Amino acid sequence: MQKTIIKNAHVISPDVDLVDATIVVEGKKITQVTTKKVSEKGATTVVDVKGQYVMPGFIDVHTHGALTYDFCDADPQAIFKLAEAKLAEGVTTVLPTTLTVSHEELLVAAKNAKAYVEAGSPFAKVPGIHLEGPFINVKCCGAQNPKFVRKPEIKEVKEINKVFPVKQISYAVETEGGAKFAKDCIKMGVVPSCGHTGAKLADLMPAYKNGLRHMTHFCNQMTPLHHREIGMVGAGFLIEDLNTEVICDKIHLCPDMLRLIFTRRSLAHIQMITDSLRCSHCKDGYAFSMGGLDVLLKGGEARLVNGGNLAGSTLWMGMGLKNVHDVTGLPLKDLVRTTSWNQAIEFGWGEELGKVEKGFTADLVVVNPKSWKPSAVFVDGEQRI
Numbered sequence: 001m002q003k004t005i006i007k008n009a010h011v012i013s014p015d016v017d018l019v020d021a022t023i024v025v026e027g028k029k030i031t032q033v034t035t036k037k038v039s040e041k042g043a044t045t046v047v048d049v050k051g052q053y054v055m056p057g058f059i060d061v062h063t064h065g066a067l068t069y070d071f072c073d074a075d076p077q078a079i080f081k082l083a084e085a086k087l088a089e090g091v092t093t094v095l096p097t098t099l100t101v102s103h104e105e106l107l108v109a110a111k112n113a114k115a116y117v118e119a120g121s122p123f124a125k126v127p128g129i130h131l132e133g134p135f136i137n138v139k140c141c142g143a144q145n146p147k148f149v150r151k152p153e154i155k156e157v158k159e160i161n162k163v164f165p166v167k168q169i170s171y172a173v174e175t176e177g178g179a180k181f182a183k184d185c186i187k188m189g190v191v192p193s194c195g196h197t198g199a200k201l202a203d204l205m206p207a208y209k210n211g212l213r214h215m216t217h218f219c220n221q222m223t224p225l226h227h228r229e230i231g232m233v234g235a236g237f238l239i240e241d242l243n244t245e246v247i248c249d250k251i252h253l254c255p256d257m258l259r260l261i262f263t264r265r266s267l268a269h270i271q272m273i274t275d276s277l278r279c280s281h282c283k284d285g286y287a288f289s290m291g292g293l294d295v296l297l298k299g300g301e302a303r304l305v306n307g308g309n310l311a312g313s314t315l316w317m318g319m320g321l322k323n324v325h326d327v328t329g330l331p332l333k334d335l336v337r338t339t340s341w342n343q344a345i346e347f348g349w350g351e352e353l354g355k356v357e358k359g360f361t362a363d364l365v366v367v368n369p370k371s372w373k374p375s376a377v378f379v380d381g382e383q384r385i
C-alpha cells in the first residue's frame, strides 16, 4: 500500500491549527496527524511542504465552468476542463452546476458528467451535479436565460438523476408547488436550495417546514432585507440552520457584507462557493457571449459590455478564504469549515471529507501562505498536483 508522509506542515482543519506537523497517509486515508517525530521508514513518498498550510481539499458545490468551457456546453471536454481547473484551485470535490437551459441540454450535461466518472475522474471528484434552475423566478434570473424558466417538476429531476446523480437543485420556493418540491427532492437524496427568488419570509416557511435548509448565493438574486419585509436576506440572518452559499470575491458582496455574514451568522451554516464561469482561469481581455449578451473579462471582473452589469465570478476557492480571513480577522481554523466540512456534512460525506484528521480521506490542499495559491493537491491519497 502507498504510504506518504507529509512533513513540516502547518495543518489547518476545523478547530485545529498545528505547526511543524506530520501527516501520514496510507492508501486513501489519513492514518496519523501529529507534532511528534515520525519515522520515515517504510514510506513510499516523503513530501516536505516547508511550513505551508495543509487544509482539507476544498468542496465547491456551485461552479459552472473554467478555461473558456461551460459545463452546459454540449462538449464532453467541458467537465474535464472544469475539473482540471478546480483541482488547480485546491478543490478536490466539485458539483458541476448547470444553467437554466432546456431539458435535453441538462440530459447531455448529465451524460458528460457520467463519462467523466467512467474515465476515472482524473482531476477533482464529481459525486453529482447541481441544477441551478430551471425552476427559478423569471424576475430574478440574473445571468440565467428567462426563455427556459419553468415550474418545479420532480419528474424532470428524476429523469436527469437516472443518468447521473443530482445532488442539489436551486429553485424559487415561491413558485407553484415549491414547498412540496422541497420534500420530493429530499426523498430523492437531493438538497433543495432557495435561489433566484423573489420570496418573502412567509413564502419560504412551508418549504423550510418540509426540510429545505440551503440558500443559493446568499444575498445575490434574492429579496433584500427591508424593515417591513425581511426577505430572503433577512431569513438568512433570522434562521440559523439555513446553509448559505457565499461568493467571497469582494465583488458579488462588498467586504462589509462579508464581514456582516461571517461575524453574525453561525459559521456552521456557511458554505463558500465560487459560482465561477467559463472566464475563470482565463486571461484578461477574454471576450465571450452569455445568453446572447457580450461579456468582457477585465481586471479579473467579468462584466456585460453593454451596461457593465456583473456577469459572473472568476474566483478561486482559496482566494475566497483569504478574502474572508482578511476582512474579518477570524482564525483560519474557524473559517476552514466553510470551505469543505460544512458541505461534507450537508451532502452526507461528513464522516470522510472536510477534515485533516485520522480516519478521514486524504483529500488535501497545500496552500502557499504568501501567494495563497495551492502548491500541491492530494485526492484519495494520490498527489495530483
Ligand SMILES: [Zn+2]
Residues within 6 Å of the ligand: 062, 063, 064, 097, 132, 275
Ligand atoms: Zn451559478
